[in-house]
Amino acid sequence: MRPSSSKIPYGGDYNPEQWPAEVWDADHRLFTRAGIDTLTVGVFSWSLTQPAEDTYDFTVLDRILDRAAAEGRQVCLATGTAALPPWLAKKYPEVNRTDFEGRRHRYGQRHNFCPSSPAYRGLAAKMAARLAERYADHPALLAWHVNNEYGGACYCDLCADAFRDWLRDRYGTLDALNDAWWTTFWSHRYTSYEEIEPPNALTEHWRGPDHTAFQGITLDYLRFTTDALLGCFLAEKEVIRARDPVTPVTTNFMGMFRPLDYHRWAPHLDFASWDSYPPLDAPPTWAALAHDLMRGLKDGAPFWLMEQTPSTTACRDVNPLRRPGELRLATFQAIAHGADAALYFQLRASRGACEKYHGAVIGHAGRDDTRVFREVAVLGAELEQLGDVSLGARTPARTALLFDWDSWWALEISDGPSRLVKYQEVVHAYYRAAREAGADVDVVPHTADLTPYDVVLTPALHMVKGDLATRLEAVAERGGTVLATFLSGRVDAHDRAFLTDVPGPLAPLMGIRIDEWDSRRPEFAQSIPELASEGRLVFEIVRLRGAEAVATYGSDFYAGTPAVTRNAYGQGEGWYVATALDQPGVDEVVRRVLDRHDLVGPYAGHAGVETANRTTPDGTRLLFLLNHTDRTAELKAHIAATDLLTGKRTEAGAPFALDPRGVAVLRLQ
Amino acid sequence: MRPSSSKIPYGGDYNPEQWPAEVWDADHRLFTRAGIDTLTVGVFSWSLTQPAEDTYDFTVLDRILDRAAAEGRQVCLATGTAALPPWLAKKYPEVNRTDFEGRRHRYGQRHNFCPSSPAYRGLAAKMAARLAERYADHPALLAWHVNNEYGGACYCDLCADAFRDWLRDRYGTLDALNDAWWTTFWSHRYTSYEEIEPPNALTEHWRGPDHTAFQGITLDYLRFTTDALLGCFLAEKEVIRARDPVTPVTTNFMGMFRPLDYHRWAPHLDFASWDSYPPLDAPPTWAALAHDLMRGLKDGAPFWLMEQTPSTTACRDVNPLRRPGELRLATFQAIAHGADAALYFQLRASRGACEKYHGAVIGHAGRDDTRVFREVAVLGAELEQLGDVSLGARTPARTALLFDWDSWWALEISDGPSRLVKYQEVVHAYYRAAREAGADVDVVPHTADLTPYDVVLTPALHMVKGDLATRLEAVAERGGTVLATFLSGRVDAHDRAFLTDVPGPLAPLMGIRIDEWDSRRPEFAQSIPELASEGRLVFEIVRLRGAEAVATYGSDFYAGTPAVTRNAYGQGEGWYVATALDQPGVDEVVRRVLDRHDLVGPYAGHAGVETANRTTPDGTRLLFLLNHTDRTAELKAHIAATDLLTGKRTEAGAPFALDPRGVAVLRLQ
């Protein structure tokens, strides 16, 4: 169940409730000028729609939706439960979160509710139910948007009790729990569930959320928090579905967001959506990785780009401006990776509070003659022209990258070998290498069906669960290549070390054995001569047990021992990278793997030119070309194609140019 | 009402209550040797003068004042209410502050009282009353010194209630408050004052006091805290005044001290006084700016330098020593900027606790043959010689610089455009440029009468209130020049963005329009070719709407657009600087502005030589010359004058030399 649309929905967050009527008039005039057809409404409206526990007031919301309908625009309607109204926090103090430091908060900010509090869950569901009853049949309604950017954790006594219940369900017996958490270490054997406290700064943690005495309890609290917030989502979704059986329901995710394991959420959303705010100075592949992760949530189905800024953020220490062309490029990149909607935060800039300087389609002066408005409007016209051609398309990837929240958590809360290894950075390095080599990549959970793939990358897969090792072996058996890295295959689902040689269940496939490892500050680098590369941070000392060395360490007592290995396995191969190679090293290794499967793309020689293939429901093959540089890219067509944005056709072998920050959407042959 | 004196009072904080009688004898002998005639007494004496709630004991204080009188010294008598006695904190736990983290403190440190606690206010006022009754007519009494360095904030429930009352007074209705704070954003519409919590780490803030979800409430809490502490001051002053109608009352300020808006306090002090501890490595203009700010509090009237160190501080990570001549230079700089007293912290070094290593006139060994003591004594003799000539003098400035706490707060608690722009740094850059060009500068509040000035500088005036824009336009109308900078004219008194083109109410005067701005890390610099300068941090993109470009950006997509503009307005001009220029760039722009009004001083070509003009009550014109370098400055007299420190007369055009770190106090012609 996904929103139906005849073109890519275009628009974004809209808060007319903050403004008088004449501003509404101006808004709609400007929306029309910009090709904006979709409004996300009501995201923070709770204090307006329910000014007291027994008072609901939908007057303003009615006007907003009716006006939208009258103007021919669609609404993505939010339940608005991400920010409590003041009266609720005052009346039910337990709904305010208790933070990691053990402090009960009072009213303020947003994302401020305890997920275990019956008062919150009850009142939020009641609000969702009221909205569904009222607007299920509204002509403007396109999709339901539950809450907003779920996240954060609570450590109150209600959550402690809920956690204990969650543990009872998971473990059955205390013996099983004691064994899973390895509690005999440091005298922690629990004799009653009541003795278990949420792991935070007052209990198992020091130096913040990543330093815990017991990884087991901390991992489980991360899983519990994922489930607790998912419970909030489900409570709302359920009452909506009971009243509106047809309109798709989503909540907006945040890409690579560590606190929540979105793979546990994905089955419960009708379609995925997310808010893209890449870090400053991130390369284009950073946002692309997040897009592909979001696309992987629903087995490759398109997602919505629910938010991006048209110009600047506000919440960062410095907030650079998107330069001319960057917004268009980022938007087409999203579409190239699976976005079926392109929405902004925000349509009109807030006048006050902490987001007043956040970029908006319409600024404080309400003008349509700004550069930003013009770019938004031009893009609106292009999307209009593109129509429905890309809707519902899928990515024909033969390369998979496993992304695993459990491994992310386990790796980053581990004491040793190195606090400096960051999961996202390792994953991104391999993703980037594959993408810049021109391969389409599916970013998938460890439970994904791996049969469609020739290449499976499992960077930093610290935790190996279930039958994954067997399924990876099957990839190699039938001729595929599996590439793993340092710090993979170390722990089981409870973060207990495997009692076998490292890399644990991956060892047979990799054909190696590791007894020891060095970790060093980033200033120290090991040369890896065969790759003209350097390794850093972690240096696993590999003994070959069937594999062959692809590259070796250049110095120290383990000089000449393997840094990268290849193991013939069945018809295929297992590759292992034992250190954090620099990007050129990763690029070289990944390219060798892709080469073996003829997966290096036709434009891989053009640095900064991204390609992305899509196949539409009717079988049309689209190729997106994105020039991330500020130089014109001079290409030679590898196949005949028509650019849907210009209508221009190029024959195979013919030269064609891609403007600086330029985009082409090619229909192949 | 100001302290009357026949010469500049010289001395400082004195704590004989910490010492036995023989030390007192030594002290007074040394004071005489050093020319010390004024003692600040009783600043932390509460636990001594009131050892229990119903017990007052003034025995020691009597002895201190009587001894001072007997020795012919004057006393600045403190009420001593800045540090609670232990019994009070134990008996009334609510007087201990609740900090920004929401933690109720227990007894310790100083500046430790809740300003809203009736127990504190009552007992502090009672102490002030007792002191006034006892010492109003004491022959040594020169001035009242209420409390000490007021500052800090409390977030307890008493303060929460007081804040709500303060809000009721300010806003009248909740609708007005909701509108001012823009509470519809993030579902914050309050339906009762009781729902409002003090903004802190448990409510609206994250990452400390500068990161708030709602600027409106945080700004108002800063204003409330200013008023709450002012209320404490007024409670003491009132009971003193009732018992002593003639002795002037002050409290010692801290110059550019962000937590308190001293402009709200100024009308209530009989005279201003402050403690000068410039940051390490600050240029001389940093202290000068603070002096001029303090002088501006009482409309240009002289202030007291209540504290400075004779040698080192103790509270910093490193505490450099004042080198030979630096103390004298700093003291004459203070006088040049309006100080009518020169006092030290401290006369004798404490033996224990956290200030035992703080510099003192008399060290632990009690010697008079140290370098520091000798310098203090030489200076004492010079001040004796100077007599009353500078007392009551005023600065004949034609340049004003607006200093605005609201803008400071609003700028630095804002999310976006840049957390790296610091109000003081921007203000100081423009102040420094004007001062180093030889202009006398009045540092005034936004409400000041601007008619005396030819040039008005409004750096980083983020908030524009009341009729200020009109009064600035009037300056230009009659031929003056107004200079504004980036991030000015952005918000109204409630921190709501103006719904017009940036720079809001300043736009007509500036003749420009700004739609967008870039912000970047400090490593990135934009060249500004016309000024041979660089801009940093924020780059506003300016469109000319009547103004002309003075200088332009050198690169990026806005290359060639204006970075500095000048707009003819009436008989005068409006200048706008759209980026954080480096100091040479600011210097160049300010010098062009001053040149237009012939305000560049006669010694502006001598780097490191500061000039400051003063006009005495009888019309005598004094010119202070201060050589901040360690090289002799060779000058040519621009006018005939007599140096009051040496008695030497120099004719106009004659050469004269200023020693390294040397000072001249010239009576002109």
Added chain:
Amino acid sequence: MRPSSSKIPYGGDYNPEQWPAEVWDADHRLFTRAGIDTLTVGVFSWSLTQPAEDTYDFTVLDRILDRAAAEGRQVCLATGTAALPPWLAKKYPEVNRTDFEGRRHRYGQRHNFCPSSPAYRGLAAKMAARLAERYADHPALLAWHVNNEYGGACYCDLCADAFRDWLRDRYGTLDALNDAWWTTFWSHRYTSYEEIEPPNALTEHWRGPDHTAFQGITLDYLRFTTDALLGCFLAEKEVIRARDPVTPVTTNFMGMFRPLDYHRWAPHLDFASWDSYPPLDAPPTWAALAHDLMRGLKDGAPFWLMEQTPSTTACRDVNPLRRPGELRLATFQAIAHGADAALYFQLRASRGACEKYHGAVIGHAGRDDTRVFREVAVLGAELEQLGDVSLGARTPARTALLFDWDSWWALEISDGPSRLVKYQEVVHAYYRAAREAGADVDVVPHTADLTPYDVVLTPALHMVKGDLATRLEAVAERGGTVLATFLSGRVDAHDRAFLTDVPGPLAPLMGIRIDEWDSRRPEFAQSIPELASEGRLVFEIVRLRGAEAVATYGSDFYAGTPAVTRNAYGQGEGWYVATALDQPGVDEVVRRVLDRHDLVGPYAGHAGVETANRTTPDGTRLLFLLNHTDRTAELKAHIAATDLLTGKRTEAGAPFALDPRGVAVLRLQ
């Protein structure tokens, strides 16, 4: 009373309770292979041995000890009271610590008990008593290991009361306390003990434990905490001793561990033991200093190396691997400095929780063919071969270095002169200079008998107590040399400044007077031309009062004044270093001092070759040679000797080589 043994006990922490029986079998097989004869058992067994308040269960411990005995291994038996069992924390919430921030913790981690809680003390002592009753006569029992790595502090109300009692004992009257803490400063005169609060973030502190308003109370709380934890130790020791009059009792220290003054503990231990985890990149002298400090605890008697890692730590941000030979080198270094046992943490790696990646003799795969296991086994064989020759030996040092926790604390909690001076760094610089010059060094408390020494180093001796100055003068009187440094002789036992010239009681011996000092950021350096060295951080300005200048400052207004001085005193000398010299400067000064007493060693010219002399109970002279470099050291024997590890004899004057990271244990002549 020390453990009796026929060779150096070899083994370490062993937790078979975490594993099934088959693993135990494997363990003992591998122990035999590695020469492991000593097991530290039960360190974290409380939750196992006492699963409920009224239930003790020693089944598993019985099996562990019986098995050890059957295998011919000895047991160092821990009382296991360093980590609470969950039920205890739940039943007696007051046993959980209240931290520096004033937050009561809940159950978690280890070292988590309030030392003042009767419930903890009672139950811990009861456990110790039960163990002593049960195992006093067990054939495997070698030593008692009370608790583990005592440390941390608690700030709860029970501790507040205990602190008040401690103060009553120490001061007798409040007047004495008020005087000691100099409470008249900042109005702190206490009128009742009940008004005194533990000094923490809610009372006297800001910016953490080192920033206090009153050094006196903070120092006393550090002393109180030392005593409170010592009280816990004594409570256990007493009940053990009552049941087992013969087995020696220890607890494992942590070397230079700031929180606890081990000199106050030392008399109460039967023998000292400690856990050596030197900081990353620390030079070999860092660990050596800690060894010598531990040896100094019991007046030069040997200690146990209770823990070291065979390979890596886990708890640090990066955890480098011990390279081949480093473990052996570190172990022989410990023995050279006085270790009579060589134990590891840990024998088998934990499967879960925060130490699962900590190095172990036996890794997760249980192998004996790893490099680390092999090195452990080779070392085991060498220790076997060495037999009892080094047991009970003592170091014939003629150089003493005073190490003083009070000075450490006082220096680092002081406001001014510089927060950047770190006690350990100053001490280590002088220790390193002496050691690298080949001198044996005793690291002793300020109360030590100084008559055996020719040279006494007192770096950064901020606090001078008792008759120490007189005893130092006696060292010089009889011809010895005393060397003191900047920031010495500043405060008395209550951290009150001496009311005399700096360096206070050391001034007569040093023949100097200091009135003022500069402190600067580390980027600033003063050249010290005579030493071809640089000074940093603190620059005391010295006036000679009998001493002569050895070296002078090169610049600033105090250029040419002394930076290093020498004062003839009696038959000997007092040296003073007035700034933080770089290491070459310290080396030069210390070498001149040692030269005077002919204390520079025969191999001092060989950088990286450490020497350590030991004299066995029967008078045999041993010389340990340790090559800390990775190059072969070519030496010429200064005396005839036999290497006990190889049996090879070398005549005086003959060349001999020491392998990279090589060790020789020479029996001299």
